[in-house]
Amino acid sequence: MKKIKTIGCEEALKHLLAYLDQELGPAKRRELEHHIEICRTCFSRAEFEKLLKTQLREAGRETVGAAFEEKIKSLLGRF
Amino acid sequence: MMPLQLNQEETVTQADDRGFFEEKVIGLLDQLFGAAMRLVKNREDAEDLVAEAVTKAWASRRSLKDTENFRPWIFRILTNTFISDCRKRAVRPQTETLSENPSDAETAFSLFEELHQPFLLWWGNPEKEFLNKLLREDLAKAVDALPDLFRIVVVLSDLEGFSYQEMAGILKVPVGTVRSRLARGRGLLQKALWRHAKEAGLIKESKKSSERFYEKDKNDRL
Incomplete structure (x- = not known):
């Protein structure tokens, strides 16, 4: 098995958000996952950023009212 | 013969387009409205923005090359509509004092x-x-x-x-x-x-x- 490069906190933080956005390539992802397994602070930070991201997404959820949906449907009906 | 056949085909395609378009728009309505709410910050303007984007999307439906990309495509129209509305209202994009340099x-x-x-x-x-x-x-x-x-x-x-x-x-x-x-x-x-x-x-x-x-x-x- 290929050995995973051990990275420091600075390197891990640089890539943390891309990791949480699922934008890291497999090699970098493994390095980061390895780092947060062994570093308590970066693990806590990853958990924090993940939770904030989830809360933001929930805060952004909206439901349109029935009246607006009808308005859009009638708009679509005119196309 | 040929032009008539093409016209008939086109009519059928457009009818299909319309059903597809409506289904997609209604399915994404909450998401479009959610994004619009955070862009314009109030319900009334958000509803106007979504309605405007949906109208523009229908007008430019032929620019959608791959129906799999409907979601990013219509969000692009929503975002562009927002940006051009800002410009029309002569609201300067709030970037003058802010560089894009991430090291700030x-x-x-x-x-x-x-x-x-x-x-x-x-x-x-x-x-x-x-x-x-x-x-x-x-x-x-x-x-x-x-x-x-x-x-x-x-x-x-x-x-x-x-x-x-x-x-x-x-x-x-x-x-x-x-x-x-x-x-x-x-x-x-x-x-x-x-x-x-x-x-x-x-x-x-x-x-x-x-x-x-x-x-x-x-x-x-x-």
């Missing part, structure tokens, strides 16, 4: 670093307690406070879950620009949350709690 202080700002107290690990988790105290409207307000350029990427990424590549396509900018705007936007967002939390009294002075800790620690060790 705002990007470096981290709520976690402000809140985290490693020596408290076994008794509390101040950063999680902080997040638990935040209300939906605290988060919405912090997003609303972001300058347009950065608000758009935060909305597309954190609220709508688009990938960097998709955002680059939506905004017609390189992926590197998406990354730097997102880093900047998130830094500003965390700073806004921090400021808000302090004003609302959600945060106790961290120094005091660490002093309290040291007191306790000293006693415990005795």
Whole structure:
């Protein structure tokens, strides 16, 4: 098995958000996952950023009212 | 013969398009409206923005090359409509004083670093307690406070879950620009949350709690 490069906190933080956005390539992802397994602070930070991201997404959820949906449907009906 | 056949085919395709278009739009309506709410910050303008984007999308439906890309495609139209409406209302994009350079202080700002107290690990988790105290409207307000350029990427990424590549396509900018705007936007967002939390009294002075800790620690060790 290929050995995973051990990275420091600075390197891990640089890539943390891309990791949480699922934008890291497999090699970098493994390095980061390895780092947060062994570093308590970066693990806590990853958990924090993940939770904030989830809360933001929930805060952004909206439901349109029935009246607006009808308005859009009638708009679509005119196309 | 040939032109008539083509016309007939075209009519059939358009009819199909219409059903497909309607189904997609209705399916995405809450999401489109959610993004519009954070872009224009009130229900009335958000409804107008969505209606305008849907009308534009229908008019330019032929520009949708791959129906699999309907979602990023219509969000691109929504975003562009928002940007051009800002310009029409002569609202300058709020970027004059803000460079896109992600090395600025705002990007470096981290709520976690402000809140985290490693020596408290076994008794509390101040950063999680902080997040638990935040209300939906605290988060919405912090997003609303972001300058347009950065608000758009935060909305597309954190609220709508688009990938960097998709955002680059939506905004017609390189992926590197998406990354730097997102880093900047998130830094500003965390700073806004921090400021808000302090004003609302959600945060106790961290120094005091660490002093309290040291007191306790000293006693415990005795």
